[in-house]
Structures are given as structure tokens and as C-alpha cells.
Amino acid sequence: MELLDPHSSLILDEYRTRLPMYNELQDKIESMLRDELAKNELEVTAVETRVKTEKSLVGKLKLKGQKYASLSDITDILGARIITYYTDDVDRIAAMTERMFDIDWDDSVDKRRLHQLDSFGYNSLHYVCRLPESALAAPEMQKFRGIRFELQLRTTLQHAWAAINHDTGYKTGIEIPREYLRQMNRLAGMLELADDEFSRIRTEINDYRRRVQQLVQNGKLDDVMLDGETFKSYFDIRPLDALNKRIAAINQAEIQEVPLMGYMPVFVAFGCKTLGDVDRLIKKYSIDAYRLARHQLGNTGIDIISSAVGLQNICIVCIVHQGGGKIGLRRLFNALNGENSNNEMLAEITYQQAAELINAKER
Amino acid sequence: MKTTIEVSDSRLTAFFSGRLDTAAAAQTSEDVRPLLEATNKEIVLDCTELEYISSSGLRIFLSIRKEAAQKNNKVIIKNINADIRQVFAMTGFISLFDIQ
Incomplete structure (x- = not known):
């Protein structure tokens, strides 16, 4: 191995002495970041930390060892990286980390702002940080006073670009041959656009959710097309509570909440296009759904039911009313519980019960 | 009523009989305790020899499912007879469980 100059060798010795402290700080920083992200309900792709390896440090010292007076001048001995899903989240997490750490603004770089109007490339936010005094009060924390570390914030797409760019072996944009530089920059521009589009889509989805909630709350159900999002919003107004409570009263049963999303494809199969269609169907068949429940549960003494029982019975009576017969009911149970040959027998029994009730009413 | 639990690397199988x-619920709750304590396992409730289930039995199955969801376990109910399948259906729990 090529020998380091005496000055760089001293820095390397200092690194070897302080390595356990850096390892300890690494764990501390990672757990602080994870806790704070969770507290702020910020979901990210990854939180990564690393302490620079001796090999990497030696490489750096060979290149520019004279630039550093001591190990403390090298800010990336400990590095942390947070990779976000969305570009908006980089700013939110930047604000979060500014609250958590003391930022060394002179050495921190927002590479997103360095680009000229006509250039693209590696966009990322680099902060050089220290633990704040408030985190150093305990005696075991004193050793971290003044220790700087780097924190990178970037999106998943920025990370992919940077990782692949790094894999080319060129550390800076200057070294890379011009023809490849142009191709890498074209990709960076495309990914920047994609990042912006993902953020825009997220904002629009959130706006859509709010709009749907508003329409549902205001009862404008015919204005809301049926999809997974709107189906969920519809049940947030608890349109089945009255029916379920009435069914529960048959045996003084408790009602266990269960998810209802599995019923959405059933309502699509019924031809429902809007939440108005779903609502009309529920209202139309509620009485028969209750009668079916009374017939089934009335002499059982079962005192626990799920919050899906009303909806399930509405689907059953709807199928029987519409002439779907046993095959329709078997399809319903297959949709709710997966394909199973035993569902045929269940469909047969349920059909007899429901058809009997419906025919009795019509007579 | 008898409950036997068989443990393998990735699966816990409870065999219910009777x-x-x-009347059997209190003892069965005790017997299924290992299922509630498992993590990252597949939990199979083998009902081949289960003849009847009451509300108390349903509550036991629900508590196993609830605990499993919190501990990243998957619950599968196997070989229930027609009467018990109907109990799951008429109470609206059929869509909640993976019943094979």
C-alpha cells in the first residue's frame, strides 16, 4: 500500500482512535432520525448511516490530505442519508432535521439550487450537522460534542441516478466523457420531471379524497363515481349502522368491526356506477336483509356478529331478487372468501332461506 | 372438547376436536395461548374434528386473528363442516377469515 504523508498518517491515527465513538454516534443518529420521522408520520424509502471505512479515508487523504488540519475537518466520517418517496418530502425532512441538529451552514449544500437553468445532474441536499447542546446534557453524550456528520436528503429517483452515476466510476461530472455526461444529464432531467409528476399526482389524489369526502358528507352520492377510494368514504358515513344494530338486537349481540372493502367488486358486478347506485341498493334491500338475518340467527343464540353482516345479507337478497340464484350466491361467497367447493353447499342453504323469505313476502 | 397444538419451524397448527x-371456551382459551404468543408464523386452525362452534368459540377464533394481525402471523381455518361454515357466513365473519 502506498504510504501516506506524515500529516495524513496523523489524521489516520486519530481516525483509528475515534472509530468506536463514531460507531456509537452512528447508532445514536440513526435511531434519532427514525424516531423523529415516525413522530412526524413521514414515510421514507430508507434511512441509511455509515462510518467511513479506513480504505475510503486513506483514498481521500491521498487525494487531498493537506486540505484537512485534523480529523474534525473531514465532515463525512459519519454519514447519514434519508431517501424519500417524494420531492416535497425532502423539504419537510430538511425542516425536521434543522429542528433536530445544529446545522453548519457554511459547509452545507443544497445541490438542487446550484444548477443553472440549462443544467441537470445530481440533485441532493447535504447538511453538515452537530448534535445540539440540548442532546449533550447527559455525561455519556459529552464525547459527541462538536463532532460533525453529513446528512444527505434525496428522493428515490435522485438516489437511483446518483447510485448508477457512481457506478460509472466517475466521481465528478468533470471526469466523465462528454458524450456520456450528456446522456446521464438527459436522464437526470427526466427523473427530475418524474419526481415532480409523482408529487403532483400525490397532491391531486389527496385533493380528490377531500373532494369525495365533501360530496359524500353532503349527500351528493350520484356525483361520486364508484371506486375503491369512494367506496371507503361512503362507509365512513356509516350507512349500515341502523341495519346492523337492528340485526344485533335479534340476539342482543355485540358487533365486531371488520373491513368492508372486499364487497366493492360485488357492487361493481351489480352494475353500480356511482355511490348513489350503491346507496339505493342498500336502502332497497335493507328490510329483506334484516328478515334474512332474523331467520338465520333467530333460533341460534349467537351473540356476536360482524359489521359486514348487514351488507352481506343485502348482497344475498339482491342476488336472489335479481334471479342470480345459487350460482350467483356461490360467486358471492367465492368473492368474499376465495374459491372453495364448500361454498356451493353454503350457497344452496342460503338460497333456500332467502328465496323462501322473498316468496313468502310476495305471496 | 380437546385442543392439540403442533409446532413446526414456520407453522403452528391447532387441532380442535369436539x-x-x-362450557369448553375457558379451557380452549388456555389451550390456544401459544398461538397468541407466536410471531411471524402461519397459524392453522384445523377444524376437521370440530363438531360445533358457539359465540364463545367464535370469540376465541377472533382473538387469535386479532393477535395474529398484530404479530405478523397469518391465520388459516381448515376443514370446517357445513354447519360451522354457515355460522361464519350468517354472522358475517366469512369474509374476515381465510377459510380453506
């Missing part, structure tokens, strides 16, 4: 009614 009538899971109110």
Missing part, C-alpha cells in the same frame, strides 16, 4: 361451546 364441541367448542361456552
Whole structure:
């Protein structure tokens, strides 16, 4: 191995002495970041930390060892990286980390702002940080006073670009041959656009959710097309509570909440296009759904039911009313519980019960 | 009512035999305790020899499912007879469980 100059060798010795402290700080920083992200309900792709390896440090010292007076001048001995899903989240997490750490603004770089109007490339936010005094009060924390570390914030797409760019072996944009530089920059521009589009889509989805909630709350159900999002919003107004409570009263049963999303494809199969269609169907068949429940549960003494029982019975009576017969009911149970040959027998029994009730009413 | 639990690397199988009614519920709750403590496992409730289930039995199955969801376990109910399948259906729990 090529020998380091005496000055760089001293820095390397200092690194070897302080390595356990850096390892300890690494764990501390990672757990602080994870806790704070969770507290702020910020979901990210990854939180990564690393302490620079001796090999990497030696490489750096060979290149520019004279630039550093001591190990403390090298800010990336400990590095942390947070990779976000969305570009908006980089700013939110930047604000979060500014609250958590003391930022060394002179050495921190927002590479997103360095680009000229006509250039693209590696966009990322680099902060050089220290633990704040408030985190150093305990005696075991004193050793971290003044220790700087780097924190990178970037999106998943920025990370992919940077990782692949790094894999080319060129550390800076200057070294890379011009023809490849142009191709890498074209990709960076495309990914920047994609990042912006993902953020825009997220904002629009959130706006859509709010709009749907508003329409549902205001009862404008015919204005809301049926999809997974709107189906969920519809049940947030608890349109089945009255029916379920009435069914529960048959045996003084408790009602266990269960998810209802599995019923959405059933309502699509019924031809429902809007939440108005779903609502009309529920209202139309509620009485028969209750009668079916009374017939089934009335002499059982079962005192626990799920919050899906009303909806399930509405689907059953709807199928029987519409002439779907046993095959329709078997399809319903297959949709709710997966394909199973035993569902045929269940469909047969349920059909007899429901058809009997419906025919009795019509007579 | 008898409950036997078989443990393998990735799976816990509970074999239920007899009538899971109110009288048997307290003992069965004790017997299935290992299922509630498992993590990252597949939990199979083998009902081949289960003749009957009451509300108390349903509550036991629900508590196993609830605990499993929190501990990243998957619950599968196997070989229930027609009467018990109907109990799951008429109470609206059929869509909640993976019943094979």
C-alpha cells in the first residue's frame, strides 16, 4: 500500500482512535432520525448511516490530505442519508432535521439550487450537522460534542441516478466523457420531471379524497363515481349502522368491526356506477336483509356478529331478487372468501332461506 | 372438547376436536395461548374434528386473528363442516377469515 504523508498518517491515527465513538454516534443518529420521522408520520424509502471505512479515508487523504488540519475537518466520517418517496418530502425532512441538529451552514449544500437553468445532474441536499447542546446534557453524550456528520436528503429517483452515476466510476461530472455526461444529464432531467409528476399526482389524489369526502358528507352520492377510494368514504358515513344494530338486537349481540372493502367488486358486478347506485341498493334491500338475518340467527343464540353482516345479507337478497340464484350466491361467497367447493353447499342453504323469505313476502 | 397444538419451524397448527361451546371456551382459551404468543408464523386452525362452534368459540377464533394481525402471523381455518361454515357466513365473519 502506498504510504501516506506524515500529516495524513496523523489524521489516520486519530481516525483509528475515534472509530468506536463514531460507531456509537452512528447508532445514536440513526435511531434519532427514525424516531423523529415516525413522530412526524413521514414515510421514507430508507434511512441509511455509515462510518467511513479506513480504505475510503486513506483514498481521500491521498487525494487531498493537506486540505484537512485534523480529523474534525473531514465532515463525512459519519454519514447519514434519508431517501424519500417524494420531492416535497425532502423539504419537510430538511425542516425536521434543522429542528433536530445544529446545522453548519457554511459547509452545507443544497445541490438542487446550484444548477443553472440549462443544467441537470445530481440533485441532493447535504447538511453538515452537530448534535445540539440540548442532546449533550447527559455525561455519556459529552464525547459527541462538536463532532460533525453529513446528512444527505434525496428522493428515490435522485438516489437511483446518483447510485448508477457512481457506478460509472466517475466521481465528478468533470471526469466523465462528454458524450456520456450528456446522456446521464438527459436522464437526470427526466427523473427530475418524474419526481415532480409523482408529487403532483400525490397532491391531486389527496385533493380528490377531500373532494369525495365533501360530496359524500353532503349527500351528493350520484356525483361520486364508484371506486375503491369512494367506496371507503361512503362507509365512513356509516350507512349500515341502523341495519346492523337492528340485526344485533335479534340476539342482543355485540358487533365486531371488520373491513368492508372486499364487497366493492360485488357492487361493481351489480352494475353500480356511482355511490348513489350503491346507496339505493342498500336502502332497497335493507328490510329483506334484516328478515334474512332474523331467520338465520333467530333460533341460534349467537351473540356476536360482524359489521359486514348487514351488507352481506343485502348482497344475498339482491342476488336472489335479481334471479342470480345459487350460482350467483356461490360467486358471492367465492368473492368474499376465495374459491372453495364448500361454498356451493353454503350457497344452496342460503338460497333456500332467502328465496323462501322473498316468496313468502310476495305471496 | 380437546385442543392439540403442533409446532413446526414456520407453522403452528391447532387441532380442535369436539364441541367448542361456552362450557369448553375457558379451557380452549388456555389451550390456544401459544398461538397468541407466536410471531411471524402461519397459524392453522384445523377444524376437521370440530363438531360445533358457539359465540364463545367464535370469540376465541377472533382473538387469535386479532393477535395474529398484530404479530405478523397469518391465520388459516381448515376443514370446517357445513354447519360451522354457515355460522361464519350468517354472522358475517366469512369474509374476515381465510377459510380453506
